[in-house]
Amino acid sequence: MLYGCCTEDNSTVLKNTVFESLITDTSGEAVALATVRKHLRLPNDSDTNDLLAIYTNTARLSIEKETGFSLLNETWELAIDEQPSSNQILLRQSPLVSVTHIKSYDSSDTESTFSSSKYTVDTVAGRVFLNDAESWPDSLRQHRSLVITYVAGHSAESDIPFPIRQALLLYTGELWENREDAGIPPQVRALINQYKTNWM
Numbered sequence: 001m002l003y004g005c006c007t008e009d010n011s012t013v014l015k016n017t018v019f020e021s022l023i024t025d026t027s028g029e030a031v032a033l034a035t036v037r038k039h040l041r042l043p044n045d046s047d048t049n050d051l052l053a054i055y056t057n058t059a060r061l062s063i064e065k066e067t068g069f070s071l072l073n074e075t076w077e078l079a080i081d082e083q084p085s086s087n088q089i090l091l092r093q094s095p096l097v098s099v100t101h102i103k104s105y106d107s108s109d110t111e112s113t114f115s116s117s118k119y120t121v122d123t124v125a126g127r128v129f130l131n132d133a134e135s136w137p138d139s140l141r142q143h144r145s146l147v148i149t150y151v152a153g154h155s156a157e158s159d160i161p162f163p164i165r166q167a168l169l170l171y172t173g174e175l176w177e178n179r180e181d182a183g184i185p186p187q188v189r190a191l192i193n194q195y196k197t198n199w200m
Helices: 033-040 046-067 162-178 186-195
Strands: 004-008 017-024 074-080 088-090 096-105 111-113 119-122 127-130 146-152
Touching: 033 046, 033 162, 046 162, 046 186, 096 119, 096 127, 162 186
Parallel strands: none
Antiparallel strands: 004 017, 017 074, 074 146, 088 127, 096 111, 096 146, 119 127
């Protein structure tokens, strides 16, 4: 588990406490190092590359945290306390690619896999909803009662929207020039605000 946050979902869809965690980070960066060097007009040497890799990673993680928008494929976990209060659950990271599985835990902490035939994954709206005549498992424990593991993000850099890629370059450049993180610059926010999820 790399990081997570706990929130009370006040939407009309679900009235449960949820905890989301990044389980597997992307294996690469959303913008190639060569592209960053070209943008900043920097030489290709090991010292420069090492610093740029740190700044590029910082920029990506900051933008993802700010927007709830996964740039490249990542595996996430959404844990729900108690039985879900609605027949649909919105997944917080976008764009949703797939749901790996849904696990439930009863009052004896026994784990069960909720059959995929009982629910539908809506990748456009980023949600899971029960099929007709189905219901969520009952007699669940109070904490981490239902755990959804899913994949969100894009499969390649070329699939990431251009405004996001430009925002990454601008933010990385800002970190390179100032050598400190003073927060997301206004010009970067202007590019990424349109991609914020409903949760952010």
